[in-house]
Amino acid sequence: MTTLVANLPPVKVWVRREYLRDLRDGHGDYTLGYWVTCKSISGRALYFETYLTEYGALYDKLPISAFLSWCPDSPNKPEAPTPDLPLTDLQFWNGFDTGLTVIEKNLIFNMDFEVMTRDNGIMKGQYLFTIDNYHPHRNEPDFYFAESPDEHKSHNIIELDNGQIGAYPNNRCRMTDLSLSNHALKTPDFKVSTRYFNVEHVPKWGRLGEVDDYFWKTPKETKVEDLEEITLKSPTIMPGIDEDTYKAVIEEEELNKEDISDDDWETFRGIGLTT
Numbered sequence: 001m002t003t004l005v006a007n008l009p010p011v012k013v014w015v016r017r018e019y020l021r022d023l024r025d026g027h028g029d030y031t032l033g034y035w036v037t038c039k040s041i042s043g044r045a046l047y048f049e050t051y052l053t054e055y056g057a058l059y060d061k062l063p064i065s066a067f068l069s070w071c072p073d074s075p076n077k078p079e080a081p082t083p084d085l086p087l088t089d090l091q092f093w094n095g096f097d098t099g100l101t102v103i104e105k106n107l108i109f110n111m112d113f114e115v116m117t118r119d120n121g122i123m124k125g126q127y128l129f130t131i132d133n134y135h136p137h138r139n140e141p142d143f144y145f146a147e148s149p150d151e152h153k154s155h156n157i158i159e160l161d162n163g164q165i166g167a168y169p170n171n172r173c174r175m176t177d178l179s180l181s182n183h184a185l186k187t188p189d190f191k192v193s194t195r196y197f198n199v200e201h202v203p204k205w206g207r208l209g210e211v212d213d214y215f216w217k218t219p220k221e222t223k224v225e226d227l228e229e230i231t232l233k234s235p236t237i238m239p240g241i242d243e244d245t246y247k248a249v250i251e252e253e254e255l256n257k258e259d260i261s262d263d264d265w266e267t268f269r270g271i272g273l274t275t
Contacts, residue, residue, distance in 0.1 A: 003136055004098045008035040008048070009129055012070040013165070014078045015050055019066035020059060030068070030078055031055070038102065040095035040133055042144045045087060046155065046167060064090050068163045081162040089117045090166040093153050096146035099136030104129045111175040113158055115168045125158040127175070131167065150194045 015033045017026035032053050039047040039061065047061040065087035068078045105127070113125045132154040133146040145151035155167035176185070208216060217225065 003100055004041075005037045005039050005049075006100050006102045006131070008038050008102060009104070010034045010036070011128060011165075013050065014068040014070055015052065015059070015062070016066050016068070019062050020052075028080075032070070033059075038100070038131060040098060040100040040131070042097055043094050045091055045094055046131065063087050064157075064165055064167055067165050069159045069165055071163065078163060081160075081164050083120050083162065085117065085120060085160075085162070085164055085166070089119055090164060091155070092118070092167075092169055092172065093155075096133035096152065097135050097144050099134040099146065101132050101134070102129055103132070108175050108177075111177045114174045114176075115158055115160070115166060116172045116174075117166075123160050123162065125160040125166070128157040128159055128165070131155040131157065149196060150192050 011034065013033050013035060014030040017029035017031055018024075020026065020031070033050040034053070035048055036051050036058060037049040039049070041047070045063045048064065048067070049058055049060045050062060050067075051058055065085075068081060071078065108127055111127065113127050114122050115125060116122055133152070135144070135146050153169035153171075156170065156173055158166050158168055158173070160166055174185070
């Protein structure tokens with residue numbers, strides 16, 4: 001199923017008016033809005049659709065640099081951000097495909113965030129949600145990198161302390177929790193993941209094409225179960241004595257026990273041929 005567009009939490013934002021005027025004029029003016037949806041197009045910045053309360057209108061295809069977060073301390077007009085980050089410092093990577101999903105990562109939702117920008121060092125912020133890409137069409141070639149382990153990135157949407165909003169990958173974010181995080185944090189020395197992991201390509205495991213049992217067993221499980229059954233039936237088999245020999249001795253013992261002397265009976269017991 002084609003996604004292209006995904007619903008967003010209705011984040012209250014200020015929209016820079018110059019973006020509503022094709023960057024020709026309106027600089028320094030703002031209008032109030034709420035985020036509605038987000039579009040992901042390969043090779044383009046994320047596009048945000050916003051409901052503009054003063055106009056009762058939707059305006060589409062705005063980059064994340066078009067917005068400032070609404071703050072109750074300045075309810076009528078936002079303060080100019082310092083520093084005022086450009087789009088390239090607010091979003092590092094374009095969309096990876098038309099398939100996208102929007103989630104809120106519950107564990108980190110209330111953690112303290114720091115992001116490493118391109119040109120303005122570390123900035124603090126508040127996590128809002130995450131936008132992630134995937135390739136939605138198995139009947140179409142995948143020309144991009146949404147599902148390549150060494151190239152895929154997600155977009156964590158962060159409300160920065162300077163009033164702007166950014167979309168940052170995991171390797172540009174640090175999040176801490178008073179209860180969970182260590183006091184002295186290490187600097188990551190991680191390597192980029194280049195591997196594909198698959199649990200079904202195990203040649204020695206066997207196949208199940210001819211099996212219709214609901215509680216099926218692997219060949220290894222079946223072998224172990226058979227050995228356990230043999231052991232339960234003949235717990236005193238000694239090494240070097242096969243099961244048929246053992247059974248024959250037991251049957252002979254049961255038939256002729258009355259004719260065996262006590263000395264012979266103890267001899268059989270001593271070499272492990274009977275219980």
